[in-house]
Amino acid sequence: MADAAAPTLLVVVAHPDDESLACGATLARARASGARTAVLTLTRGEAGANSDSGTLTPLSRRRAEEFLAAARLLDAPCAMLRSHPDGLLPWVDADALIADITRAIRLVGATIVITFGEDGLYWHPDHIAVWERTAAAVTALGDEAPALYCVTMPPGQMRRVAAADPSGRPVVPGLLDPDAFGAAAAPPTLVVPCGHYARTKLAAIRAHHSQFSASAFAAITDDAVEALLDVEHFHRAPGSHGGPTFLEALAGVPSAGPRPRA
């Protein structure tokens, strides 16, 4: 159980499913290790693929339900969903996005914020916009700024997931090249082992049924999941100051610096 003095992780992403795909195991591990966890997703993903196009439920509502189901699996009790337009985040008023992110940081009392890196996982414009707006929001908090980390995809991991599916489906519908994930990522300074939380991560990814029921993720077997989804990569954001945090401890990195402050 987390207490009021526990480190608080806030993950800021663009679409329902980003949280599970990018850092689901870290969210689950952090929570199990005593942290408070929260997710802010800035769109409802209404422009995404829909593997269940036969349903009359609007995709935005479907994805909101899937997001909440994934958050429950990850044991992230604070799951916040905003309704900025999917696919258009670079053109949404930057101040409005920064205000949303700042409100969320203050609401949950975030001591650690995780968002995309400059590569946007695979150059996704919405992801890159979220990185830019989150970095601006955190920087503006000055001395009260939480530690800011970027999550990136381990190069080759999505290729291995794709290769594990004998039917050759893409890992993400509409994105045919699995090598795009992490290809331009900055080198990680933190590698969080997923361990058995890889199973939790896979379950959370699959909770986004409209996105992944027809993807290579549907083919991963229980025996293979821990080897395929073995690690999650992070690096401290450029300009984010301060000593090691709970996240370093979670990664098992020995600290030669000052005591963790977050």
Ligand SMILES: [Zn+2]
């Ligand atoms: Zn996304």
